[in-house]
Amino acid sequence: MNILYFFEYAPNPQRGGASRLTHSLVSYWRNNNKNYSFFCAYFKKEIDYLPYFEDEILVRITDKTTFGNFLRRNNISIVIFQMGFSKEYFNYVKDCCQNHIPIITVFHSMPGWETIHIKNLIKSLPWHTATFSEKIKKTFLPFYLKHINNLIRKKNQYIYNLSTKYVVLSDSYISLFQKKYHIKNDSKLLAISNPLSYPEQTKIEYSKKKNQVLIVSRFSESEKRILFALKAWKKIQQHVINNKWELIIVGFGKDENLYRDYVKLNKLQNVIFTGKQEPFKYYKEASIFLMTSAFEGFTLTLMESQQMGVVPIVMDSFPSLHDVVINDYNGIIVANNDITSMAEALKDLIINENKRINLSIHGFNYIKKFSVANIAYKWEQLFNEFE
Structure with a gap:
């Protein structure tokens, strides 16, 4: 089975989060001779990134042909989409897969994080340095957050509905995901936690x-x-x-x-x-x-x-x-x-x-x-x- 991970940034383990856990899982499967081959695609790459997949590709949002050819050439069986936050990126992957390749979307945060993040950002802006637009948001914050919530809900519904499977990181997030984004059909939802990212330690020193x-x-x-x-x-x-x-x-x-x-x-x-x-x-x-x-x-x-x-x-x-x-x-x-x-x-x-x-x-x-x-x-x- 040929599995492709799709990221915004090339998955350098030093970036933490999804990049670190992906490196841990891929290394485990390779070391245990599992019948998988791993590929990767991303939009951005940092200077210190060292490739570790069978094949990798730096893609451009305006070029679907090259990535589509990459998928076919490597006979990709599944795409794991690691950017549940982006409708634009999801549409890019969906178009390139042409409905022939299953897409597993992974939501790498707590459902509802977006509103908390935006609220904290706006509240922390000093009034004397805020732009006119930012002052409007601060003044009418509850109304602005309601508007943002509606946009976020629609985006997540869209990605969920077009994904083949949808992974959250905890059993506690299944009901929370449904509540925050008004998901009625939970048949695609499942929870898989992150793994330990360091090799097993035998004792505490x-x-x-x-x-x-x-x-x-x-x-x-x-x-x-x-x-x-x-x-x-x-x-x-x-x-x-x-x-x-x-x-x-x-x-x-x-x-x-x-x-x-x-x-x-x-x-x-x-x-x-x-x-x-x-x-x-x-x-x-x-x-x-x-x-x-x-x-x-x-x-x-x-x-x-x-x-x-x-x-x-x-x-x-x-x-x-x-x-x-x-x-x-x-x-x-x-x-x-x-x-x-x-x-x-x-x-x-x-x-x-x-x-x-x-x-x-x-x-x-x-x-x-x-x-x-x-x-x-x-x-x-x-x-x-x-x-």
Whole structure:
């Protein structure tokens, strides 16, 4: 069976998310001699991308002929469309497949994320720098969001109706997807979680653990809300333990200066920005992981932290986190938007080493249910429907 993954950007594993999990699954199938061949198409490619598919193609939205020939030449059996957000890109793929090739669309976020993201972006715009159009949106935000919701609902209905199958990332997202986008027929919907992205770890190396709190994230405040974590850090920095602990922030993005300025203005101690890095070594050394996202699909970093024995403290902002974290068993869940509770939970874990180790051990064992082998098997069952 010849399977093609379709992305906006070439799937560099260092981009995280869908790119990282795709690399994990493809590597697993190859290493286990599964009877699949993998191909890839994308609209954009970054300089540091290294190809790893049987064949790949950089496509142009205005050129359907070349991509159509690529599909036929490689005898593609299934297209996995990784951009459920784009009607334009979906139509491109649909036209090139000419209704002969099944399309499995994957929705890589929480249903309803679009409105949360837009709302946060608009609310965060300073009034004195906003354009006239942005001021209108801020003034009439509820009406604007209602209009946007209607457009998003129609777009997602359209893509769902024309997809052969439609994958969301958690069982909890099936009913949420139907509710948010008014989907009546759920016959195409199924849930397949993301797999662990690192090779299976045999043990937690506590000898390498340091007094470090870790954030691994893209620097986009409307989505990741790293300011919440910095504000929680500020609340505990006067505590004597803070002189012995560091906050390590691994990532990059458009809002980096916002975070650096906050750290400087508030004189936060022991905050280290690493820049764009492979986070593996940081997971190895960290003891506590912070997540403050406004929404997530099925977050890889939350699973990666537990895979490395790092205890997560996460705000209760997306349903699928409950698939991964059981409060006070393998991590700590605090109320969404509650910076004070996050600071208290962080302080408690820093002080209480026995509790931290106990949660770490439970997380390390619990997260194995999301092994690549287990998640690959669910995809294989789906592939079998098209043989």
